Amino acid sequence: MITVKINGEERQMPAKGTIRTLAVDLGLNPETVLFVVNGMLQTEDYRLQDGDEVEVVSVVSGG
Amino acid sequence: MKCRICGKPAVIKLRAHNIALCPEHFVEFVQKQTAKAIKHYKMFEKEDHIAVAVSGGKDSLALLDILTELGYKVSAFYIDLGIKHMDYSKTSKEKAQAFCEKKGVKCLVYSLPEMFGMGIDEAARKSRRTPCSLCGMTKRYLMNVAARDLEADVIATGHNLDDQAAALFANLMRWDVSYLAKGYPVLPAEHGFPKKVKPLVFLTEREIAAYAIVRGIDYVRYECPHSEGARFLVYKEHLNAIENMSPGTKRRFYQGYTENIWRFQIESPDQCEKKDEEESPMKPCKICGMPTAAEDGICSFCRFWRPDEVKKIKGQE
Ligand SMILES: [Zn+2]
Numbered sequence: 001m002i003t004v005k006i007n008g009e010e011r012q013m014p015a016k017g018t019i020r021t022l023a024v025d026l027g028l029n030p031e032t033v034l035f036v037v038n039g040m041l042q043t044e045d046y047r048l049q050d051g052d053e054v055e056v057v058s059v060v061s062g063g
Numbered sequence: 064m065k066c067r068i069c070g071k072p073a074v075i076k077l078r079a080h081n082i083a084l085c086p087e088h089f090v091e092f093v094q095k096q097t098a099k100a101i102k103h104y105k106m107f108e109k110e111d112h113i114a115v116a117v118s119g120g121k122d123s124l125a126l127l128d129i130l131t132e133l134g135y136k137v138s139a140f141y142i143d144l145g146i147k148h149m150d151y152s153k154t155s156k157e158k159a160q161a162f163c164e165k166k167g168v169k170c171l172v173y174s175l176p177e178m179f180g181m182g183i184d185e186a187a188r189k190s191r192r193t194p195c196s197l198c199g200m201t202k203r204y205l206m207n208v209a210a211r212d213l214e215a216d217v218i219a220t221g222h223n224l225d226d227q228a229a230a231l232f233a234n235l236m237r238w239d240v241s242y243l244a245k246g247y248p249v250l251p252a253e254h255g256f257p258k259k260v261k262p263l264v265f266l267t268e269r270e271i272a273a274y275a276i277v278r279g280i281d282y283v284r285y286e287c288p289h290s291e292g293a294r295f296l297v298y299k300e301h302l303n304a305i306e307n308m309s310p311g312t313k314r315r316f317y318q319g320y321t322e323n324i325w326r327f328q329i330e331s332p333d334q335c336e337k338k339d340e341e342e343s344p345m346k347p348c349k350i351c352g353m354p355t356a357a358e359d360g361i362c363s364f365c366r367f368w369r370p371d372e373v374k375k376i377k378g379q380e
């Protein structure tokens with residue numbers, strides 16, 4: 001297992017987990033979010049490392 | 064994943080276009096899509112002066128960035144609605160102004176609290192109107208004033224593909240035919256009001272948010288607490304669910320509509336009759352001089368806000 005920070009909160013994940021598996025775990029539609037890992041935008045095949053800080057940016061706005 | 068163009072590590076995959084791109088080529092992609100929409104819908108020409116409505120959000124600041132990078136002559140204006148909740152207006156104004164300054168773009172601020180001593184919430188409470196209906200009327204008016212003050216040829220707003228597709232979806236579900244006749248991304252100059260355009264209609268919210276992140280644009284992440292558009296959120300959600308199964312749906316939906324819009328612009332016999340009776344000519348408002356069709360000659364902005372001095376309705380640099 002590895003530990004990553006999602007929007008500031010720690011979360012355990014299986015090693016070799018990707019952003020895609022994280023999105024599925026969180027129940028997110030990939031069309032509505034972006035993932036910024038350690039300050040860099042990343043594609044969904046990015047393999048998460050122990051200690052990564054992930055920011056999930058919701059892209060849907062009201063008006 | 065690697066960039067389709069240069070092979071460097073990609074930062075975003077665009078399933079609707081079946082490509083992944085690195086930061087450099089993604090920025091190029093977004094700017095090209097905007098240029099394409101401007102050309103496709105004949106929005107404006109290189110020599111035109113464009114007034115961009117900036118709100119401090121991702122869309123309008125990205126639009127300002129893209130248009131300046133494409134070499135257009137751009138000015139900006141910000142409408143301060145005086146919304147105090149979570150310092151919304153204060154923060155969004157700061158972000159809008161800071162970005163304009165960074166880009167070397169002139170920005171006029173029209174502040175309701177400064178012009179009339181109150182913000183949109185207080186005014187809505189006093190008049191028992193909803194903040195959103197009041198806000199819509201006030202913004203439409205001040206946009207025209209800003210274009211006049213900036214001597215701009217056209218007003219550009221940051222509406223994106225998701226905004227347009229969600230509005231289309233919602234209005235189709237209700238068969239709001241009067242909307243369906245005018246959901247085009249270009250509204251021509253009319254009755255003395257300038258042309259209004261939406262250059263980001265080929266880009267999804269996700270693409271624009273990614274552009275803002277890659278370009279390091281500092282935008283307000285939270286929303287106007289009233290957000291009239293909140294009623295479109297459920298439509299956006301459903302469209303995105305379909306988009307996830309079938310990438311490119313949103314674009315085909317909206318672009319197909321713009322090609323078929325003439326079908327909604329044919330007037331029913333009913334409407335033709337009404338038009339003959341109702342057509343009232345536009346004349347200058349007795350108070351502010353902006354065009355109005357109101358019978359008493361006072362525009363809806365002046366009727367509500369009652370400016371004691373017309374000089375007061377002006378932007379500050
Ligand atoms: Zn590249």
Ligand SMILES: [Zn+2]
Nearest residue numbers: 348351362365
């Ligand atoms: Zn008036």
